[in-house]
Amino acid sequence: MPDGLWWLPSLLVVAVAAAGLVGAGVALRRSGARRERAALAEGSVAEVRAKGLIVRADNAVRDAERELAYAEAQFGENEVRSMRAALDSARGWMREAFVLQQRLDDAEADTAAERRTWTARIEGLCTSVIGALDEAEGALASRRRVERGAHAELPALRAQAERLARRRAEAESMLGRLSTRFAPSALATARAAATRVDSVLAEVGVALDDAESRLARADPAADGVGFASDGLERAARDLDEIDAMELSLAAAQAEASDEAAALDRELVAARRERDVHEEPGAAEALGAAIGEGSAALVGRAELVGDPFAARDRLRACRDRLEVARAAARNAQGRLDGARGALGGAIAIAESQLRVARAAIDRGGHAVGADARTRLAEAERQLMIAHQEPDPVAALDAARRATSRANDAEALALYRAR
Structure with missing residues (x-):
């Protein structure tokens, strides 16, 4: 190999090693x-x-x-x-x-x-x-x-189970009658309670049979009796819930009507507030809440079979509309407050600007560019305060003008020492 290519084997070794590392x-x-x-x-x-x-x-x-x-x-x-x-x-x-x-x-x-x-x-x-x-x-x-005695309680539990079974049959008849007037979603809670009752009554029947066999053999039966008693109590509560369903549906219908009337009144007031509101963002948010509430009133007919859903939807829309109205009132309050405070803030800024100019004039050439820059910025902010149509933004500009003028005065007095 020529002497000038002595480095070629090393290069090949390095290249092979690098390729191996990449592959690995x-x-x-x-x-x-x-x-x-x-x-x-x-x-x-x-x-x-x-x-x-x-x-x-x-x-x-x-x-x-x-x-x-x-x-x-x-x-x-x-x-x-x-x-x-x-x-x-x-x-x-x-x-x-x-x-x-x-x-x-x-x-x-x-x-x-x-x-x-x-x-x-x-x-x-x-x-x-x-x-x-x-x-x-x-x-x-x-x-x-x-608090119970298994021997004394078993006959009473049998009688209670039979009464609950009769109540369950009556509840089924009532649910069948209600299903001709209301949507399945309105009766879902009652149907779920009925399913729980069916399951509990079946389990209680098995538990009572087992407890009766144990008592006949003089074996401990308190656990089975206690289980049956607890189950019957739960079933009775579920049946109470089913029995109250018709009254609950009637109450929900009345509440839905009340919510619709209240929402309609809220919409009338909200539209008036939106039309005179000066703050675009708040007016837009209020308009969106108004649109949602109006849609809820129009779509109420679709939920006539489920008064619970109709009531809850109308209530939620009214709550959101009240929040939007409150936010709009707060925004309008900020505008009114800023408008009331703007004149005083501009007067304070103008006064402080005169003080700062006098301090710079007295300092003469000793006053540097930093104080003069603050003064120029204060004058610019004061001009914005005079020209800005938004009273909140104008008030902020006037306050910035006062702050910059304060800085300019302080710097002028410090340089003039």
Whole structure:
């Protein structure tokens, strides 16, 4: 090899090494991506399981809330403190679980490690919720069983179950009659309560049969009797809710009519305020709320079969319209206040400008460019205050003019020393 090419082998070695490093980096990245995809696929099973636990835990919280209200009325507030504490803890855990589930559901991709951590935390939180509420409800059931005697209670529970079964049949007839006048969505709560009653009555029947067999064998039966008693109490509350449905629908219809009349009055007043409002942004927001309220009144006929939905929609529109009107009044108040304060602010700025000019004149050549620049800016801001049609912006400009004139005076006095 000629002496002038002695460096060529080294160059080849370096090039081969660089190519190897690049290839290794690409392979490593591809391998890492494959592992990440595999880990995400494996974690999806746990995520589905976590979603199921969220549903179970949320239902447990809702059931516990109903149970707590009834237990408090039955035993008093002091007797249910432990259950209330358990329910408060459960609500906090569920809030965290829902936040983590929202992260999992977000469109942004997360690493497999993050998703595993969040999923495990959701499972732990939901398990804690279910366990804590089961324990609290078990303690409450024990408290009820203390007041009962299984032998004496069994015949009464049989009779109560039969009465509730008759009430359930009457409730079905009433729901059938209401379904000819109202939409399924209006009766959804009552239908859900009826489904719960059916389930509870079936479970209670099995529990009472088992308790009767145990008593015949002289075996302990308090748990079964207590379970049946608690179930019948829940079924009775659900049937009370169904029985009240017709009155609730009538009340919702009346409330929807009242809300429509109130919204119509609010719209008339809001239109007058919008037409004379001077602040464009507030007027635009008020106009949007007016449009939404008007649409709600026009679309009320579509919800005639569901007075609950009609009432709630009209109420929400009226609330939003009231908020928009309040914001518009505040904006108009700012304009009126600025307009009232503008004259005084301009007078103060003009006075301070005269003081600053006099300070600069007295300082003569010793006063530098910084003080003169502040004075020129103060004069510019004062001109804006005189010419600006928006009183809020004009007031701000007048106050800036005063501030710059103050700065100019201070700098002139400092340089003139």
